Amino acid sequence: MKTLSTSLFTSFLVFNICRNFSFTNATHGVRAASCCQTNCCHGPHGNFSFPQRTKIGICNFVFSKKHEVSAHDLPLLGAGALIGSFLRRLSRLAQEQVAKSTGVADEALGNVRTVKAFAMEERECVQIKFFHFHHVSPRLYAYEVEKSCEMNENLGTGIAVFQGLSNIALNSCCLWFALVASTCSLQMVRGTSAGARVFEYLSLKPTIPLSGGGRIPYHSLAGRVDFLNISFSYPTRPGHIILDRFNLTLPPSKTIAIVGESGGGKSTVAALLERFYDPTSGVVMLDGLDIRTLDLCWLRGQVIGFINQEPVLFGASIMENIRFGKPEATDAEVFEAAKQANAHRFITSFPDGYNTVLGERGVTLSGGQKQRVAIARALIKNPSILVLDEATSALDAESERVVQEALDLATRGRTVLIIAHRLSTIQAADLICVMSNGRIIEVSLAECSQHELVKKFSSKKQKNIEHFIEIQIYTNTYIA
Ligand SMILES: Nc1ncnc2c1ncn2[C@@H]1O[C@H](COP(=O)(O)OP(=O)(O)OP(=O)(O)O)[C@@H](O)[C@H]1O
Structure with missing residues (x-):
């Protein structure tokens, strides 16, 4: 059961996000996690539960006497x-x-997008043996499963002794069979279908290979990104076109912001850059090379840093959470990344400092603190490209200011793609692109163009577009 559970867990972790039963959020994570346990329990040896076996033992004892x-x-x-x-x-x-x-x-699978964004799935699986030394959740799973297996084995041995003592001899086999046949058959049906599901999941192969392909040496990597004629539909909704001949260039070391209506496909652009999905047609290029020809582990693990609206942290220490971005980082590198992310001061104000253990999914930190730890985690790998997907939109004004300061520092000298909700996040942008119906419909230089954007969208009488209302409010404030 231990091997089966861990294999199934591994299979979920390395599996593509894009499949029908993907688990890109917490709910799916819970389902997948319980699938690891229940299916494996029911499958291999779950046909006789402890209470059933106890009852059987007692019945046998009484009837045999x-x-x-x-x-x-x-x-x-x-x-x-x-x-x-x-x-x-x-x-x-x-x-x-x-x-x-x-x-x-559940924690690892619910956070699978983060695990994938840091290209940690293979490393997690390979290093699963070293779980004793790493308290990052995915590795911990193997440890916890091993413990539960041990306990279940002890329980099984105990039950065997108990049943032996209660004189379940062969002579009561017939009676036993008559009493429990009906329950058994139900359990066996459950076990068989659970087993079938486990093996179905285990046989799935990721369509986007995690490794293999070229790498661009760090010093010659400029960080230019081109989205060329991209059309895209999510595999789960093939008829629903999200991007339609989408073209955009992110020049090296420039900050490009994308704004547009909710559901317009902005985050999808970021997901294609991270290669969570491949476009239906068209090509995403990094420094003139099709990213499909590049090593995915390298791309996610070393080139692109991703910070989203609700960063996911693991129930481990702050040190380990930041080091998740670069497992081989020294303590000094962790401190440096935290300083760059404006996080060092608040971390050192905790009694346990960097060894402070966060609650499940980082619940013991405020939104702004979590975001700064997530920024440090992204910065520690010194990425050439940073993707900020509404990185400050879940924060209150004060936290936003502190995080924005950290981001302003972090974005220097990198190619940055900002998916924006608020004007404050795009003030530092060199270029603002407006998306509608899966395409860029406006490209404006920052500063003066913000007024133009407002004018354009007011004149088009766009309805229910929070972004633009917000832009309007902010800009009016500035004009005043
Ligand atoms: N995994 C998915 N499977 C199927 N459809 C999806 C998936 N993720 C997003 N979509 C759909 O793709 C469209 C674009 O979503 P996307 O998240 O890119 O929009 P967005 O512009 O970032 O929106 P928002 O500003 O609200 O975050 C939406 O209609 C959404 O329902």
Whole structure:
């Protein structure tokens, strides 16, 4: 079961985001995590649960004695009761352990986009043996599964002893069969279909290979990105065209902002750059090379830094969370990245400093603090390209100011793609692009063009476009 659970977990982790039953959010993560546990439990050896086996044992004991329970049987019954209570405790602990490993799997799988954005899925799987030394959730899974397997094995041994003591001899096989045949058949049907699901998931292969392909040496990497004639539909909705002959160039070391109506495809552009998906037609180029010919691990792990609206942190220390961006980073590099992200001061104000352990998904930090740890995590790999997908839109004004300062520092000297909701985030942009119906419809230089944008969109009487309303409010303030 341990190997099967871990293989299934690995398979989910390295699998493409784009499949129908992908788990790109927490809910899907929970489902996938419980799938790892329940299917594996039901499949290989879950046909006889502890309570069933206990009942069977008792029935067998009583019937094999032909209802004649005498005083001689009392010590045996006492021993049985003692072992029974021990087994109940063991069973409860085993269940708690299963819940714990499911929680760990849920954290990793619910955060799969982050794991993928840092190209950590293969590393996680390869290094799964070293889980003792790394408390990052995906590795922890193997450890927790191992523990729960051990507990379940102990439980199984205990049950076997218990059943032996309660005289389940071969002579009661027939009776046993008659009593439990109906329950067994139901369990077997569940076990068979769970097993089929496990093997279906295990046989899936990612369509975008994680490794292989070229790399551009760091010093010759300029960081120019071209989206050439891109058309794209999500595999789950092939008829729904999101990008339609989309063209955009991100010049090296420039900041390009994309604004546009909600659902217009802005985040999809970022997802194509990260190669979470491949375009239906057209090509995304990095320094003139089709990104499909480049090593995906290198692209995600070293070239592109991705910061989104709701950063996902792991239930590990701040140090480990930042180091997730570059596992081999020294402590000094972690501190440096935190300083660049405006995070060093608040981290060192905690009693445990960088060793402060965050709650599940980083819940023990405020939104602005989480975002700054996420920025440090992205900066530690010194990416040539930064993608900021509405990185400050979930923050209040004060946190936004602090995070924006960090971002202004972080974006220097890099090619930056900003998916923007607020004017404040695009003030530093060299170019502002407006997207509509899957295409860029306006490209303006920043500063003066913000007024023009407002004029254009007011005159077109665009409805329900929060972005533009917001731009209008901000710009009016500036004009005033
Ligand atoms: N994984 C997915 N599968 C299918 N459709 C999707 C998926 N992700 C996004 N879409 C759809 O693609 C379209 C574009 O989504 P996208 O997130 O790129 O828009 P956006 O411009 O970033 O929107 P917002 O400003 O609200 O974040 C939407 O209609 C959305 O429903």
